[in-house]
Amino acid sequence: MDYNATTPADKEVLALINRITTECYGNPSSSHILGRMSRACLDDARRKVAVSLECDDDEICFTTGGSESDNLAIKGVADGRSCGHIVSTCIEHSAVKRTCDYLATRNFSVTCLPVDRMGCVDPKHVEEAIRDDTFLITMMWANNETGQIQPVEDVARIAREHGITFHTDAVQAFGKIPVSVRSVPVDLLSISGHKIYGPKGVGALYIRRGVELVTQVHGGGQEQGLRSGTENVAGCAALGEACRLCTNRLDEWAQKLGGLRDELERGILERIPETTVNGDPVRRVPNTSSISFHGVDSSQLVVRLDEVGFAVSGGSACKSTTEGPSTVLTMGMGLSADEAAGTIRFSLGHGSDASHVAQMHEVLPGIVEQLRGVRSEKLT
Amino acid sequence: MLAGQGALTEGAFNPSLDVMDAIYFDNNATTRIAPEVFDAMVPYLTDVYGNPSSVHRIGARAGVALKDAREKVAAHLNCREAEITFTSCATESNNAAIRGVLQAAPGKRHIVTTAVEHPSVLELCKHLEGNGYDVTYVGVDGEGRLNLDALREALTQETALVSIMWSNNETGVIFPMDDIVDIVKNCGVPLHVDAVQMVAKIPIDLSKTAIDLLSLSGHKFHAPKGVGALFVRRGTRMRPFIIGGGQEKNRRSGTENVAGIVGMGRAVELGVRYLGSGVETTRRLRDRLEAGILSAIPNTNVNGALSERLPNTTLINFDGIEGEAILLLMDEEGMCASSGSACTTGALEPSHVLKAMGVPSNLAHGSIRFSLSRYTTEDEINTVLEKLPPIVERLASFTNHKRAGER
Numbered sequence: 152m153d154y155n156a157t158t159p160a161d162k163e164v165l166a167l168i169n170r171i172t173t174e175c176y177g178n179p180s181s182s183h184i185l186g187r188m189s190r191a192c193l194d195d196a197r198r199k200v201a202v203s204l205e206c207d208d209d210e211i212c213f214t215t216g217g218s219e220s221d222n223l224a225i226k227g228v229a230d231g232r233s234c235g236h237i238v239s240t241c242i243e244h245s246a247v248k249r250t251c252d253y254l255a256t257r258n259f260s261v262t263c264l265p266v267d268r269m270g271c272v273d274p275k276h277v278e279e280a281i282r283d284d285t286f287l288i289t290m291m292w293a294n295n296e297t298g299q300i301q302p303v304e305d306v307a308r309i310a311r312e313h314g315i316t317f318h319t320d321a322v323q324a325f326g327k328i329p330v331s332v333r334s335v336p337v338d339l340l341s342i343s344g345h346k347i348y349g350p351k352g353v354g355a356l357y358i359r360r361g362v363e364l365v366t367q368v369h370g371g372g373q374e375q376g377l378r379s380g381t382e383n384v385a386g387c388a389a390l391g392e393a394c395r396l397c398t399n400r401l402d403e404w405a406q407k408l409g410g411l412r413d414e415l416e417r418g419i420l421e422r423i424p425e426t427t428v429n430g431d432p433v434r435r436v437p438n439t440s441s442i443s444f445h446g447v448d449s450s451q452l453v454v455r456l457d458e459v460g461f462a463v464s465g466g467s468a469c470k471s472t473t474e475g476p477s478t479v480l481t482m483g484m485g486l487s488a489d490e491a492a493g494t495i496r497f498s499l500g501h502g503s504d505a506s507h508v509a510q511m512h513e514v515l516p517g518i519v520e521q522l523r524g525v526r527s528e529k530l531t
Numbered sequence: 532m533l534a535g536q537g538a539l540t541e542g543a544f545n546p547s548l549d550v551m552d553a554i555y556f557d558n559n560a561t562t563r564i565a566p567e568v569f570d571a572m573v574p575y576l577t578d579v580y581g582n583p584s585s586v587h588r589i590g591a592r593a594g595v596a597l598k599d600a601r602e603k604v605a606a607h608l609n610c611r612e613a614e615i616t617f618t619s620c621a622t623e624s625n626n627a628a629i630r631g632v633l634q635a636a637p638g639k640r641h642i643v644t645t646a647v648e649h650p651s652v653l654e655l656c657k658h659l660e661g662n663g664y665d666v667t668y669v670g671v672d673g674e675g676r677l678n679l680d681a682l683r684e685a686l687t688q689e690t691a692l693v694s695i696m697w698s699n700n701e702t703g704v705i706f707p708m709d710d711i712v713d714i715v716k717n718c719g720v721p722l723h724v725d726a727v728q729m730v731a732k733i734p735i736d737l738s739k740t741a742i743d744l745l746s747l748s749g750h751k752f753h754a755p756k757g758v759g760a761l762f763v764r765r766g767t768r769m770r771p772f773i774i775g776g777g778q779e780k781n782r783r784s785g786t787e788n789v790a791g792i793v794g795m796g797r798a799v800e801l802g803v804r805y806l807g808s809g810v811e812t813t814r815r816l817r818d819r820l821e822a823g824i825l826s827a828i829p830n831t832n833v834n835g836a837l838s839e840r841l842p843n844t845t846l847i848n849f850d851g852i853e854g855e856a857i858l859l860l861m862d863e864e865g866m867c868a869s870s871g872s873a874c875t876t877g878a879l880e881p882s883h884v885l886k887a888m889g890v891p892s893n894l895a896h897g898s899i900r901f902s903l904s905r906y907t908t909e910d911e912i913n914t915v916l917e918k919l920p921p922i923v924e925r926l927a928s929f930t931n932h933k934r935a936g937e938r
Contacts, residue, residue, distance in 0.1 A: 153582075153585060153587065153589070153590075156581075156582040156584075156585050156590070157580060157581060157582040157585075157786060158580065159576070159577055159578070159580035160576040160577060160580070165573075165576055165577065168576065169569070169573075172564045172569055172755060173563075173564065173566075173569065176561065176562070176563040176564060177557070177560075177561065177867070178557070178560040178561040180560070181557055181560050181561075181867070181869060182855075182858060182859075182862070182869075182870075183553075183557065183858065183861075183862045183866075183867035183868070183869075184553055184862055184865075184867065185553055185555065185557070185867050186557075186560075186867075215619035215623075215757065215785060215788070216785045216786055216788075217785070217786075218773055218774075218775040218776065218784045218785035218786070219619075219773050219785055221775065222773050222774055222775070222784075244775070244776075245775045245776045245777070245784070246773075246774065246775030246776065246784060246785070249774045249775055249777075249784075250774045250775070253774055343786075345582075345786060350576055350788070350790060350791075351786050351787065351788045351789055351790065351791070352619065352757045352758065352787075352788025352790075352791045353757065353788075366658070367626075368622055368623055368626045368651075369622075369626060369650075369651065369654040369655035369657075369658050370622040370625070370626070370649070370650045370651030370652075370654050370655070371622065371650045371651065371654075372650070372654070379622045379626075379650070379651060379654070380619065380620040380621075380622030380623055380651070381561060381620055381622070381748075381750060381756055382756065383619070383620075383755070383756045383757025383791075384756055385755060385756065385757075386755075386756070386757045386788075386791075450586070453586055453587060454586070456587075457586070457587040457588055461587075462581070462585065462587040462588070462589045462590070463587070464585060464586075464587075465586075
């Protein structure tokens with residue numbers, strides 16, 4: 152139940168990786184037949200990603216993942232100027248947050264917008280934060296910890312009205328809810344392969360035609376000069392295929408996982424007292440549930456669930472190595488340290504089924520009760 | 532042939548038989564993945580798919596695989612595990628090394644490199660020149676040998692970094708790294724080395740050299756594309772390149788490409804086994820190919836023939852004949868080679884490496900690089916030696932006719 156951290160490669164994606172790595176190993180920059188075959192694979196992959204996002208092929212730049220896409224988008228825009236103001240939010244993934252922090256140590260200033268109790272950014276706050284020198288707004292499409300869907304449409308409109316570039320990290324939204332750059336006019340959008348049943352090590356950045364970015368990786372001039380380096384052909388092909396599959400199956404999976412998630416939540420709330428679901432239950436990606444177990448240390452809960460065969464997360468995987476309660480929940484949503492410290496993210500995926508949910512309902516109450524017991528003993 | 536146009540239909544990826552039968556002499560551009568390497572990767576795409584940063588067991592198993600791969604790479608280079616940072620490719624490694632060191636020493640604005648580097652170094656240096664940095668490009672002689680005196684003279688108090696490749700991707704010429712290290716480290720300047728073409732061809736022992744940073748790329752030694760590494764000697768000051776979750780000891784954020792990294796670990800292991808007699812077999816095949824071409828085709832010569840060279844590479848000039856035309860006809864006969872570095876193919880400019888060596892443009896335009904691998908066979912060499920002379924002859928007669936017509 153940790154599919155927001157990463158997903159296994161889909162069987163069809165794996166078959167494609169297998170065929171391309173073994174049969175199509177040329178360098179896409181080579182002019183001979185093996186090179187041309189690789190180039191064709193790459194073009195095909197780009198087409199699939201573009202079709203999924205509803206943009207043109209040449210607006211897709213392949214990268215090595217969500218983090219690189221975020222870095223390229225933000226630094227790529229900022230490097231084109233010497234100073235200025237960026238509007239971001241306090242619930243961003245660390246790839247956005249720390250890149251903004253880094254820019255704040257240079258000549259840039261960054262406004263970090265709060266979220267409401269439901270984990271949502273208020274578009275009014277975005278509008279208010281805009282200054283004369285604001286050149287970039289970066290706000291994620293859906294939050295990785297709570298699954299909360301942000302008001303990207305409103306913010307995109309505001310950005311456009313003010314002539315400000317708008318980047319969105321759609322890593323957690325893409326493949327779970329409809330994400331189209333035609334219906335929502337964002338300028339830059341990051342996606343990652345391994346969150347949508349593609350492999351790790353590949354992602355993409357959508358760059359609306361006309362948006363100028365400064366190259367971050369220089370060299371042979373691949374990816375229209377924006378991202379040099381021999382292309383990971385099999386990885387890109389796999390990303391393309393994963394995009395195609397997740398777009399085709401979007402409704403089916405949203406319905407299935409939404410049902411399972413709701414059942415999981417309902418059962419947990421019913422069986423375990425002093426638990427709360429974080430976020431707005433209506434504006435969430437269908438697979439994610441963030442639940443606070445009051446008086447429980449989530450890291451212990453993660454370990455205990457691991458022992459009985461459940462992989463869940465206390466927050467974003469990328470931060471699990473650093474200690475401390477989630478900033479999304481405390482700073483963002485105003486949870487108390489105690490509530491935040493007892494928060495577990497359940498994120499369902501293609502491997503999840505009703506039996507897993509039932510099993511979780513069976514084992515979780517006992518574990519929580521036990522952990523709470525230990526804690527109250529310590530306190531007395 | 533490849534579908535997917537406009538609709539989300541399955542891409543009809545179908546390599547033709549020609550592709551499978553192609554004779555591949557372009558291994559400095561990229562290599563085929565070793566079957567053992569792919570087998571090692573599969574579990575990490577399927578069952579052991581965890582995020583190494585996760586605390587649960589699925590994540591921890593991925594973490595163990597990363598550690599294991601890091602051990603293998605470190606063992607091959609004879610350095611500490613903690614000194615290996617996984618990246619997505621050598622281009623990223625080179626960019627990360629150069630930018631990372633420069634950002635850690637903002638007061639120094641001078642870089643020393645060579646005129647024959649890979650574009651990932653040269654293009655970055657060009658970009659930095661536009662951003663307040665001075666760059667000195669040390670030259671080479673007609674045999675591709677580095678001008679060590681010029682290197683010595685280039686170093687100043689202001690020099691922030693020296694970046695020099697160990698061996699050249701086009702000519703295969705190997706630079707005298709011990710001499711370079713002596714010169715650079717005498718001045719106390721950090722030294723970055725692009726060793727992309729060295730791995731699994733020439734042994735590298737980082738415990739016996741004072742190189743500070745070293746780049747390598749998986750897909751040049753039968754690992755997959757999309758994975759590389761950067762060695763950063765303990766104590767080297769550098770800023771992170773991709774910022775985020777703090778993976779790779781904060782040097783390179785982003786969820787690790789576990790399967791790719793595992794593949795690279797396995798490829799290093801296999802590469803080590805190939806060192807020695809395997810490499811000597813490749814050298815013998817390369818020498819046979821080279822000698823065969825020189826004796827069968829008039830007006831040909833080998834670039835850097837007098838220098839120490841990689842055992843798998845030869846860059847041959849065919850005087851007065853368009854290299855691209857030779858490649859095209861070779862391609863029609865199922866033989867893959869290259870006219871220079873693949874990364875700049877498409878541009879019909881003569882190679883910057885040959886230019887730096889002072890090779891006249893009529894020769895440089897007619898140069899073909901053959902780069903072999905451990906999968907190259909005697910039969911493939913025979914095929915090329917049989918098919919190439921008539922191709923060149925055809926083109927030569929065509930060129931002569933054209934010249935006669937022009938007169």
